[in-house]
Amino acid sequence: MRSDLTTALGPLTLANPVVLASGTCGFGLELVPYLDLKRLGALTVKSLTLEPWPGNPPPRLAETPAGLLNAIGLENPGVSYFLEEIWPVLRRQGVPVIASVAGRTPQEYAAVAERLGEAEGLAALEVNISCPNVREGGALFGSRPETAAAVVAAVRRRTRLPLLVKLAPMVTDLAAVARAAVEAGADALSLVNTLPGMAIDLTRRRPYLGNVVGGLSGPAIKPVALRLVWEVAGALPGVPLLGMGGISSAADALEFILAGARAVGIGTATLINPGAALAVLEGLEDYCRQNGITRLAELVGAARGGA
Amino acid sequence: MAGPIKVPVVSQQALGGQVYHLVLAAPEVAAAAVPGQFLHLRVGEGHDPLLRRPLSICEADREEGTVALLYQVRGRGTAWLAGRRAGERLDVLGPLGRGFPAPPRDGPCFLVGGGLGVAPLLFLATALHRGGIPVVFLAGAESAAGLYRLSTLTARGIAPAVATVDGSAGYRGPVTELLARYLRPQAAAALYACGPREMLREVARLGARAETPTFVSLEEVMACGTGLCRGCAVPVRGGRTRYERVCAEGPVFPAERVAWDAL
Numbered sequence: 001m002r003s004d005l006t007t008a009l010g011p012l013t014l015a016n017p018v019v020l021a022s023g024t025c026g027f028g029l030e031l032v033p034y035l036d037l038k039r040l041g042a043l044t045v046k047s048l049t050l051e052p053w054p055g056n057p058p059p060r061l062a063e064t065p066a067g068l069l070n071a072i073g074l075e076n077p078g079v080s081y082f083l084e085e086i087w088p089v090l091r092r093q094g095v096p097v098i099a100s101v102a103g104r105t106p107q108e109y110a111a112v113a114e115r116l117g118e119a120e121g122l123a124a125l126e127v128n129i130s131c132p133n134v135r136e137g138g139a140l141f142g143s144r145p146e147t148a149a150a151v152v153a154a155v156r157r158r159t160r161l162p163l164l165v166k167l168a169p170m171v172t173d174l175a176a177v178a179r180a181a182v183e184a185g186a187d188a189l190s191l192v193n194t195l196p197g198m199a200i201d202l203t204r205r206r207p208y209l210g211n212v213v214g215g216l217s218g219p220a221i222k223p224v225a226l227r228l229v230w231e232v233a234g235a236l237p238g239v240p241l242l243g244m245g246g247i248s249s250a251a252d253a254l255e256f257i258l259a260g261a262r263a264v265g266i267g268t269a270t271l272i273n274p275g276a277a278l279a280v281l282e283g284l285e286d287y288c289r290q291n292g293i294t295r296l297a298e299l300v301g302a303a304r305g306g307a
Numbered sequence: 308m309a310g311p312i313k314v315p316v317v318s319q320q321a322l323g324g325q326v327y328h329l330v331l332a333a334p335e336v337a338a339a340a341v342p343g344q345f346l347h348l349r350v351g352e353g354h355d356p357l358l359r360r361p362l363s364i365c366e367a368d369r370e371e372g373t374v375a376l377l378y379q380v381r382g383r384g385t386a387w388l389a390g391r392r393a394g395e396r397l398d399v400l401g402p403l404g405r406g407f408p409a410p411p412r413d414g415p416c417f418l419v420g421g422g423l424g425v426a427p428l429l430f431l432a433t434a435l436h437r438g439g440i441p442v443v444f445l446a447g448a449e450s451a452a453g454l455y456r457l458s459t460l461t462a463r464g465i466a467p468a469v470a471t472v473d474g475s476a477g478y479r480g481p482v483t484e485l486l487a488r489y490l491r492p493q494a495a496a497a498l499y500a501c502g503p504r505e506m507l508r509e510v511a512r513l514g515a516r517a518e519t520p521t522f523v524s525l526e527e528v529m530a531c532g533t534g535l536c537r538g539c540a541v542p543v544r545g546g547r548t549r550y551e552r553v554c555a556e557g558p559v560f561p562a563e564r565v566a567w568d569a570l
Binding site: 271274 | 357400548
């Protein structure tokens with residue numbers, strides 16, 4: 001018997017909870033040689049801005065214990081290029097696509113969101129208020145409830161698409177930011193983005209990354225991300241959560257689901273194995289089959305034991 | 308689907324100076340690989356080290372179904388790799404990246420390798436030679452001990468010219484001085500190079516001066532190797548700041564495309 005893996009992030013229904021996380025799957029098309037995109041719950045493209053952004057000077061990456069520091073700086077070809085060159089091909093891949101939105105000001109976020117209304121068939125938007133690698137916008141908006149609400153409200157006024165908001169982990173009171181985002185119109189929350197971090201090159205005695213600081217991802221951050229999902233799930237019961245941060249196996253994904261995530265984002269794992277998300281999906285299917293679980297959604301938040 | 312595959316180690320040979328020559332049995336890779344492409348290898352079983360390591364393919368033998376890699380132990384990942392023995396299986400992704408383009412005009416091809424940068428050029432020299440194209444191979448290193456695998460060239464009848472900084476083999480001085488002596492204006496069909504950045508910068512300058520189509524293989528810290536993360540960016544020319552990916556648009560770039568002043 002096949003288990004039911006369907007899940008819902010507010011108005012966005014997914015065939016299964018496995019979602020490719022923004023920034024680690026390009027625009028999806030790069031992965032076509034490696035996996036059948038149609039099998040995924042959804043994919044989230046790299047954050048789009050109103051104009052093309054060049055990104056940060058190299059080096060942009062540093063490997064750390066069980067982790068990866070990146071400072072890409074939201075390099076992207078701009079929303080117009082996406083609409084004209086990428087979307088016509090991407091929409092034919094048969095996978096729900098979530099478009100990540102970024103900008104320097106709430107108005108820029110809103111303008112990108114409005115342009116994305118032209119992408120017929122787009123599944124949802126994800127508002128990135130949590131990138132640690134840009135000087136303006138990004139995590140600055142995600143660090144306080146008022147600024148988060150300002151961006152989300154501006155975007156909400158310009159789109160009817162399901163709206164996810166991606167939260168930054170290094171915040172004094174993440175539940176407060178999460179609540180503000182929901183009150184401003186978010187249908188679901190993605191958490192978490194990378195943790196701010198850095199590395200220093202002993203040879204040059206200088207910061208390793210061209211941008212000095214970067215965002216830490218990978219297995220190293222999984223316990224931190226899991227605890228934040230747990231906290232927000234507890235503070236905002238009923239708000240759909242897309243949990244992510246260091247997930248590289250079905251076991252990792254199950255931990256996030258048990259903590260309260262209705263879907264899981266696969267990020268850095270895809271950079272090591274382009275088919276990682278499918279391995280997670282197949283692992284979830286196996287787990288359900290072996291444990292007699294007919295609906296995976298029954299496990300969402302089950303670790304709370306009703307508490 | 309062409310995902311990562313597990314391939315057995317045929318042999319692993321220490322060449323001195325912490326440099327190793329690793330041969331893998333991978334017929335599908337050997338059949339698909341073109342000179343300049345790389346393999347992306349897991350260098351451990353668990354999450355640490357986390358990332359794959361990109362290594363240039365230095366030989367591909369379609370008849371034997373093998374590919375060879377040349378690498379130096381620089382950290383924990385490559386140290387782990389150096390510990391693998393014949394029969395053990397490695398997790399490899401590839402061949403990845405864009406290789407060296409065919410020479411755009413007739414004439415001899417100049418290949419300039421610095422240190423381990425000879426790796427992709429050994430593969431290229433073999434392929435050009437097999438295609439009947441004359442090859443002038445210049446190899447440079449700090450000393451004679453830093454010249455690797457040049458015997459594969461002499462076995463094919465290509466006599467490499469050698470330069471060492473300390474003069475322990477061949478010309479005394481940087482290999483680019485040798486190139487400056489040999490490369491005549493418009494005489495070469497193409498100039499191909501791989502090695503340290505400062506060497507490549509000088510090769511690009513000499514190639515432009517001699518009006519010779521020049522292609523360089525660049526290195527940058529890499530994560531995915533498949534164009535997903537945009538981590539391995541190098542600056543390229545064209546008005547405002549612009550980057551291209553070593554793994555996807557490269558690792559081989561036309562020299563005039565690279566923004567050398569920003570690199």
